[in-house]
Amino acid sequence: MSDFPHTPPRFSATFTPAVNAEIRRAAASGIYDIRGGGTKRHLPHFDDLLFLGASISRYPLEGYREKCATDVWLGTRHAKKPIHLDIPVTIAGMSFGALSGPAKEALGRGASEAGTSTTTGDGGMTEEERGHSKTLVYQYLPSRYGMNPDDLRRADAIEVVVGQGAKPGGGGMLLGQKISDRVAMMRNLPKGIDQRSACRHPDWTGPDDLEIKINELREITDWEKPIYVKIGGARPYYDTALAIKAGADVVVLDGMQGGTAATQDVFIEHVGMPILACIPQAVKALQDMGMHRKVQLIVSGGIRSGADVAKAMALGADAVAIGTAALIALGDNDPALEEEYQKLGSTAGAYDDWHEGRDPAGITTQDPELYKRFDPVLGGRRLKNYLKVMTLEAQTIARACGKNHLHNLEPEDLCALTMEAAAMARIPLAGTDWYPGKGGGM
Amino acid sequence: MQKFDLEAQGLRALNAALHALNGQTNETAWEVVNPKGSHSIAVGLDAPIELTVHGSTGYYCAGMNKQATIRVKGSAGPGLAENMMSGAVIVDGNASQYAGATGRGGLLVIKGDASSRCGVSMKGINIVVHGNIGHMSAFMAQSGNLVVLGDAGDALGDSLYEARLFVRGSVKSLGADCVEKEMRPEHLELLADLLKQGEAEHLAKPEEFKRYGSARNLYNFNIDNASAY
Amino acid sequence: MCGIVGLFLKDKSLEPQLGAMLTEMLITMTDRGPDSAGIAIYGGADDGAGKITVQSPQPEKDFADLDRELKDAIGKPVGMVIRSTHAVLEVPVDQVEAARSALAELRPGLKVMSVGDSLEIYKEVGLPKDVASRFELAKMRGTHGIGHTRMATESAVTTNGAHPFSTGSDQCLVHNGSLSNHSSLRRMLAHEGIYTETMNDTEVGAAYLTWRMKNGATLGEALEGTLEDLDGFFTFVVGTHDGFGVVRDPIACKPAVMAETDQYVAFGSEYRALVSLPGIDTARVWEPEPATVYFWNH
Structure with a gap:
């Protein structure tokens, strides 16, 4: 009998080793897993879309000779001083606190050299970033850490943050390790405690109140600054429409691939929608209200390359924002630091414990010994290079589609590779004129 | 004395004229009439002027004030003196919800009652309320002082950080991590000064108040406090 | 909102x-x-009359002769006041339900905004x-x-x-x-x-x-x-x-x-x-x- 072959050990597809490890971790620690970054699960994304280049029916533009412009105006609806950027790739809001001062400086240097804007975050405006950013967007967040009218007046635009893609409907959590003396001072908090950020603004709720709040910010800044409203990708049709009704000049839409400094893993992985599904809904809202290209749409969440930029713009966005990609350009998760990532129990490319403040790259930390390792001039140069490459890539694609400006890319320049992407992006499956749900409602 | 008719001249003209004074040091007196509950009256000021609003105001009156002294001869709507930096705001009547929200400095005096969320997320402001305050007041309050001569509503000081709360009357309930604390001599001294600044020294004595503050149990996560999250 | x-x-x-x-x-x-x-x-209120407020996207068509037709249907006097897309029909209080049923037959496209003896909704x-x-x-x-x-x-x-x-x-x-x-x-x-x-x-x-x-x-x-x-x-x-x-x-x-x-x-x-x-x-x-x-x- 014993000669019969054994049934080989078989792992459950439900209770995988990773799931079981998390159950053991929760049982031992009594706290949910907190981490930084965005969702790590597989999602339908821009990779599932392709461009239809020109040949006979359409004429392509000659590279290097025939111009393909990349500039973008933001905030043209109400602001006396709208923003003009050379390239449609902006740097998303990341807080001082989550990032070190030198990292903020590098973002400002790189973005300014590439002709684009940077954005503050949940922690106030620092001299590092104001000083090194030609165009700086000042976030107005539920926590109001460091909020003050002087910084409001010296910002180039104001971004009212209602939500973010990593955690639509959630607040923030910065663990005590990163509340250094300077962070604590800027946020009026005791040093070393866990900082909990509210999920709703303290002095308004809902779009009718938001309209009044936006008007207050305009009055304080004498109607000069564009007012952005940032929403997490959850119900983008309604939220875009309501941001417009409330008076936004620019809508910033962050899909679930968007990163965060620190929040619950369960939130990052289980709440929100991929950016691919968000953009068409937001564009539909803009079009239904006659506001497409009048109120600009900036999208973010998983933008990595010029192809992603071009695809987002073809779907109807006016510009994109990058966060995670910018940090990688600065040197985050670099395999050159593999030995140190191993010491932290991680590996280059997977490190996401940004909230613990022990980042060997010196970017997501407040430890002076660690952030001294990071050279903001070099980091800025790397970011500039990366932004330039993304722009060149997007131009290459746009020229191939016969466009003399990136903003002339349109959904009809795309086809979809998978049913999921076709349904979400409302782009016909390659070789057909059909996508699931075509002719349906919103 | 500058007199401004808000109904006739409009909000934009008022705030533009007041911002033209920003950074100047000559004190001037301003009167605003016909506010009729309008929003964003006298927001973003940054000059040591004296401004009196004759009537009731809407949302965000005196928002982000610096240096100016603003008096409202009426009641104020939601978000009164939100994120104030310095200066003073004195309201004769009641204030709606979010009075003094996120304020970082200066003095807010409400001679009537304040509604819910008075001093929400306050970051250094001093607030003196002659009457009562509503529910969720001083929610996530970080620093500064809230003095209430009357009663407090439900969930006072929920998720409190280092702000000090002084209440003379009853407290309907305390929020998570907010506890009554010992009133020490330095607190009595502080309170005497705040009552004086808040034009309330004739109305109450420091000894009549109780002090509330953070138990600091939520400062670092502990699973045994999970029900408070 | x-x-x-x-x-x-x-x-x-x-x-x-x-x-x-x-x-x-x-x-x-x-x-x-x-x-x-x-x-x-x-x-x-309390005048003995019940009111039914109705709305139509085509008021000229739907409200034409509606009072007369409703009177014939319920056999009681009917008053009608037209205001733009809305009409208020007044019937004796005890005839409100009968009038509602008759209206559903006579003008199936009408929306009833309110019913009562004093309420009108526009x-x-x-x-x-x-x-x-x-x-x-x-x-x-x-x-x-x-x-x-x-x-x-x-x-x-x-x-x-x-x-x-x-x-x-x-x-x-x-x-x-x-x-x-x-x-x-x-x-x-x-x-x-x-x-x-x-x-x-x-x-x-x-x-x-x-x-x-x-x-x-x-x-x-x-x-x-x-x-x-x-x-x-x-x-x-x-x-x-x-x-x-x-x-x-x-x-x-x-x-x-x-x-x-x-x-x-x-x-x-x-x-x-x-x-x-x-x-x-x-x-x-x-x-x-x-x-x-x-x-x-x-």
């Missing part, structure tokens, strides 16, 4: 001005709700000032009334999606906020035989009250029930035959201001809505407490 106004008169001498006062209050709330507007007005898409002028709201008299300006959140901007929503004979409701469990409630109510016509969250709130009262609850009890059974954010103002009530959810983020004098009780989403009322400078002005039902009766 919206603006609410309400006015309950104690002083009879103000009754001819009710429409004018409410109209002014309504228009000040335009910023809070530019998509559509509506008003519920209570007047002429609502349309558009700016509050335009809605007020097409119905000549300012000329209306009455004992009390409620108005609403809507900024649509998730459901369509249509006449039927506008507030007030009628919850039963002489009863109506308006809402500011956003409910978060209305889809489940809508299914539960449908199972109980109470159907809603739109995907609007407020209509579910109204239908909930109807359901509770149909099962024997008083309006006060039904309003108390909202605090248990409705999730999300709400300030409700309800109107009844002889009074009106207010309730806010326990979190109470959406604004609400009330004023009372010897002459009236008034409600506004903002104080701005109340500034033109007589004696407002000396009125008692306060904000309703969370999770507390308020009620005023004649």
Whole structure:
């Protein structure tokens, strides 16, 4: 009998080793897993879309000779001083606190050299970033850490943050390790405690109140600054429409691939929608209200390359924002630091414990010994290079589609590779004129 | 004395004229009439002027004030003196919800009652309320002082950080991590000064108040406090 | 997301001005709700006549001869006043149900806005000032009334999606906020035989009250029930035959201001809505407490 072959050990597809490890971790620690970054699960994304280049029916533009412009105006609806950027790739809001001062400086240097804007975050405006950013967007967040009218007046635009893609409907959590003396001072908090950020603004709720709040910010800044409203990708049709009704000049839409400094893993992985599904809904809202290209749409969440930029713009966005990609350009998760990532129990490319403040790259930390390792001039140069490459890539694609400006890319320049992407992006499956749900409602 | 008719001249003209004074040091007196509950009256000021609003105001009156002294001869709507930096705001009547929200400095005096969320997320402001305050007041309050001569509503000081709360009357309930604390001599001294600044020294004595503050149990996560999250 | 106004008169001498006062209050709330507007007005109660307010997208066609045809159908006298897209049909109080059935036969396309012996509801898409002028709201008299300006959140901007929503004979409701469990409630109510016509969250709130009262609850009890059974954010103002009530959810983020004098009780989403009322400078002005039902009766 014993000669019969054994049934080989078989792992459950439900209770995988990773799931079981998390159950053991929760049982031992009594706290949910907190981490930084965005969702790590597989999602339908821009990779599932392709461009239809020109040949006979359409004429392509000659590279290097025939111009393909990349500039973008933001905030043209109400602001006396709208923003003009050379390239449609902006740097998303990341807080001082989550990032070190030198990292903020590098973002400002790189973005300014590439002709684009940077954005503050949940922690106030620092001299590092104001000083090194030609165009700086000042976030107005539920926590109001460091909020003050002087910084409001010296910002180039104001971004009212209602939500973010990593955690639509959630607040923030910065663990005590990163509340250094300077962070604590800027946020009026005791040093070393866990900082909990509210999920709703303290002095308004809902779009009718938001309209009044936006008007207050305009009055304080004498109607000069564009007012952005940032929403997490959850119900983008309604939220875009309501941001417009409330008076936004620019809508910033962050899909679930968007990163965060620190929040619950369960939130990052289980709440929100991929950016691919968000953009068409937001564009539909803009079009239904006659506001497409009048109120600009900036999208973010998983933008990595010029192809992603071009695809987002073809779907109807006016510009994109990058966060995670910018940090990688600065040197985050670099395999050159593999030995140190191993010491932290991680590996280059997977490190996401940004909230613990022990980042060997010196970017997501407040430890002076660690952030001294990071050279903001070099980091800025790397970011500039990366932004330039993304722009060149997007131009290459746009020229191939016969466009003399990136903003002339349109959904009809795309086809979809998978049913999921076709349904979400409302782009016909390659070789057909059909996508699931075509002719349906919103 | 500058007199401004808000109904006739409009909000934009008022705030533009007041911002033209920003950074100047000559004190001037301003009167605003016909506010009729309008929003964003006298927001973003940054000059040591004296401004009196004759009537009731809407949302965000005196928002982000610096240096100016603003008096409202009426009641104020939601978000009164939100994120104030310095200066003073004195309201004769009641204030709606979010009075003094996120304020970082200066003095807010409400001679009537304040509604819910008075001093929400306050970051250094001093607030003196002659009457009562509503529910969720001083929610996530970080620093500064809230003095209430009357009663407090439900969930006072929920998720409190280092702000000090002084209440003379009853407290309907305390929020998570907010506890009554010992009133020490330095607190009595502080309170005497705040009552004086808040034009309330004739109305109450420091000894009549109780002090509330953070138990600091939520400062670092502990699973045994999970029900408070 | 919206603006609410309400006015309950104690002083009879103000009754001819009710429409004018409410109209002014309504228009000040335009910023809070530019998509559509509506008003519920209570007047002429206890005169033996019942009122059915109906709405049609094609009023010329639908209202032509409607009074005569309805009279023939029920065999009793019928009065009709046409105001733009709405018509108020007056029938003897004991004939209201018969008239409703006959109307469904005669003009299946008509929407019934309200039924009762004193309530009339007028609502349309558009700016509050335009809605007020097409119905000549300012000329209306009455004992009390409620108005609403809507900024649509998730459901369509249509006449039927506008507030007030009628919850039963002489009863109506308006809402500011956003409910978060209305889809489940809508299914539960449908199972109980109470159907809603739109995907609007407020209509579910109204239908909930109807359901509770149909099962024997008083309006006060039904309003108390909202605090248990409705999730999300709400300030409700309800109107009844002889009074009106207010309730806010326990979190109470959406604004609400009330004023009372010897002459009236008034409600506004903002104080701005109340500034033109007589004696407002000396009125008692306060904000309703969370999770507390308020009620005023004649």
